[in-house]
Amino acid sequence: MLSFFRRFMSSSQPGPLKWFKNVPAAPADPILGVTEAFKKDPNPNKINLGVGAYRDDQGKPFVLRAVAEAERQIVDAKMDKEYSTITGVPEFAPLAAKLAFGETSEVIKEGRVFTTQSISGTGALRIGGQFVEKFIPSKTLYYPTPTWANHLPVFRNSGLTIHPYRYYDQSTLGFDVKGALEDIANMPEGSVILLHACAHNPTGVDPTKDQWKEMSRIIKDRKLLPFFDMAYQGFASGDVDNDAFALRYFVEQGHNVLVAQSFAKNMGLYGERVGAFSIVCDSAEEVSRVGSQMKIIIRPMISMPPLHGARIASRILSDPVLKQSW
16 A cells, blocks of 8 residues: 555656657758758859749849838838837838739729738738638638649638649640639639739749630639739739739729738848738728728737838839839
8 A cells, every 4th residue: 555655646746747749840841941951051052942032143142222222211211110000011001002903993992902911922821811711601712733832731721621723734834724714613602712913833834814814704603702822923024014914804804802912022022021911892891891800810910010121112112213123
């Protein structure tokens, strides 16, 4: 009896618990892992083909002249670092919306677009996915194959069920228009369809304008909700307006759309994490309701977006000289 008591007391003595002993090691990120390997490689002739980023002739990070000048002006202005708003730097969202939808966009004039600053494109996708999970009954999203690797975990972690649709034809190295249109025509009504607005990642293959128009028609017939990822506006054709054709055409055709924008690539603001998320609604009153819910989604995730990168983007987009340089 005494030996049992001693064993019991010994096993129940207080001590540190091994809280994390069952946490397995995760696989390296397939994209960022390349950069990690690059940094560790001592070869002086190494070239990083991982994350896409501007480099000079010596392979060093390159800051656009417009970005450097905008940043200089901001520093000289001695701006404060006070909290902004849940939807970000106030002047940024309208400028981002005009870049996406056009300077003369009717939906902007009518007050039918809600736009918020986001933590770059990934953050825009994440809050957009959360909005879909909360308010779109199907909670189902279809993505093109292939697609950016991070799309899948972003939308899965948002609580969505995701399915692929055909997009790239390996035999022609082009857009699989027949397969894509067939798959879109068979998507269940009320589903969300992810579309790369331009410069499809990772193939670089985009539909023609006529193909976009046919996709728009079928998507409207099937009552699907388009979710545009616009991470490379300006990269496909060299013209930001031309690269926004698909998005603007869908809006002109009366689609409600979700849009994720990134300024990481086209302004080289990678580490500043500057982006925007927009929803095109049916009325200004609907924008008010949608916006109130988006704020509730954003607040517990990030509280509010950061200042500096959005100030740089705002300065460039609002200053004709800087915008022309950009």
